[in-house]
Amino acid sequence: MNNSRISALDLVHCPVTAKTTWSFIRLTRSDGVSGWGEASWVRDPGVLDVFHAAARQRLLGQPWAALDGYLEGETPALPQAAIASALEQAMWDIRGKSNGNYSAALAVAGYRRRIPLYANINRSITDRDEAGFRRAGQKAVAAGFGRIKIAPFDGLTPGKIHTPTGRKLLDDGLARVAATRAGIGADTELYVDCHWRFDRLGASSVLKELAALGVGWFECPLMETLENIPALKQLRGEANTLGMRLAGLEELTHPAGFLPWLGAGAYDVVMPDVKYARGIAGVAAVARLAASFATGCAPHNPSGPIAHAASLVACAISDSIEQLEHQFDETPAFWRLINDNFPRPVDGASLTPALPGLGAELRR
Structure with missing residues (x-):
């Protein structure tokens, strides 16, 4: 039993692009061992400060x-869940460092050493025209990735989808998909993230157009409310008929929250995020639940380097996780912010680090 106390709990915001700020937690024990977690909430990073202050007041x-008792509490708001999940990641980091082992070894002696990745290239595309998508796809393929994800439907909303403006936005999105396909070639898998921009009718109508462009993964088409589960289940059937899988649930904050969706068969693949779903143990728990319902699991991870390191641990201890999202080429800061000996992706996969804890140390 460790008799140390929590001596520091810091939140560090790192603006890395005009649109993206990564937010990291540094947790320190009184014996001097520190660990890192990531709580990035790019929609409004400042909101994290409120929940960080509350956690600091309670735990310092x-x-x-x-810390175990704190992590068992309810986290109904996503930014609150992000702080709690980052603390859980930091706890794994500290425990690994204290034992001199990679954190995955704390849970599984024979953990996975190589984790398949797919490249999310969307945030790297600052020129949102067709040429920008084509170039970004080509760059990811040249870097060794065989699975590419984009979010092409800029500006579209469920309220606009059946208007002339919506049709124009939809056509623009489909043109971006076609340009990406042209850039990556016929043999590379192409995934499309919709960011909840469709209604049921609109999502159904676009499936055939996406299938014709070789899209094999249709992500978050509808708002993820319990009322939409029957519509999603029906949409999944339509997608499967066209050779596509339906994926979603990136913002749930507790493994138990996945049960209604898994029980109904709403998705082919669920996507727990290490920043929201109770950290590393939470993602592993979702993977086990998904496997019990014969559903795939591929963690959501369009984030910074500490979330990447924590997600690799979750994948390393979970045989049923099929692949991990990787934020490709958004900014050179991704690799500059951490130690040089952390494994880089090679041939669309990452080795797990042969280093204690999460294996990643943030440069400050």
Whole structure:
């Protein structure tokens, strides 16, 4: 039993592009061991400050064991869940460092050493025309990735989808998909993230057009409310008929929250995020649940380097996780912010680091 206390709990915001700020938690024990977690909430990073202050007030000076009790609490708001999940990641980091082992070894002796990745190139595309998508796809393929994801439907909303403006936005999105396909060639898998921009009718109508462009993954087409589960299940059937899989659930904050969707068969693949779904143990728990319902699991991870490191641990201890999202080429800061000996992707996969803890140390 560790008799240390929690001596520091810091939140560090790192603006890395005009649109993206990564937010990291540094947790320190009184024995001097520190660990990192990531809580990035790019929609409004400043909101994290409120929940960080509350966590700091509750935990600072408390026994190390108090962290377990804190992490068992409810986290109904996503930014609150992000702080809690980052603390959970940092706890794994500290425990690994204290034992001199990679954190995955704390849970599974024979953990996975190589994790398949797919490249999310969307945030790297600052020129949102067809040429920009084509170039970004080509760059990811040249870097060794065989699975590429984009979010092409800029500006579209469920309220616009059946208007002339919506049709124009939809056509623009489809042109971006076609340009990406032209850039990556016929043999590379292409995934499309919709960011909840469709209604049921609009999502159904676009499936055939996407299938004709060789899209094999249709992500988050509808708002993820319990009322939409029957519509999603029906949409999944239509997608499967066209050779596509339906994926979603990137913003749920507790493994138990996945059960209604898994029980109904709403998705082919669920996407827990290490920043929201109770950290590393939460993602692993979702993977086990998904496997029990014969559903795939591929963690959501369009984030910074600490979330990437924590997600690799979750994948390493979960045989049923099929692949991990990787934020490709958004900014050179992704690799500059962490130690040089952390494994880089090779041939569309990442080795797990042969380093203690998460294997990633943030440069400050």
